[in-house]
Amino acid sequence: MTYFASIYASNLPHRARTVYMYLKDRSNKENQCYPSIGTIAGELQLSRRTVERAIADLECAGLLTKEQRWRENGGRSSLLFTLKG
Template sequence: MGYFTLLYSSELPHRARSVYMYLSDRSGKEGKCYPAIGTIARELKLSRSTVKRAIADLEKSGYLQKEQRWRENGGKSSNMYYLKRPDSG
């Protein structure tokens, strides 16, 4: 079975599928990456709001875990995203 087979057959909206594939392409062997919402939106030619909705869809369905990252001065940084393989549970 291909890597994205279950993702393709899922009930997820196309925005979530696109964002998952983008994050998968950007992640390392550990399945984690930390692109900014604005970067994802710009590169996928989606609005920031659409990307945020897609990330929420992926979290709710168990395909993604999001963790807030912080700068040394206490300010927010980009989120860390941990991907789950669609066929792993």
């Protein structure tokens, strides 16, 4: 659980801590995962907007990057989240 030490010690809002732990739990060996905002919101029982704010908090803190993924037909797919720290 040492990877949460920086999260516990941070001044991040609780929403950001919760979303970070959710993403960390679902990430692969490269610390990447790609759940949709709706999936995160539903499983954490938060609003989509609260999840979006939490992701922005994590990006500003340098703990997360997000990248839009695209389908072969050019349509948008879910975001790819890469956790730092």
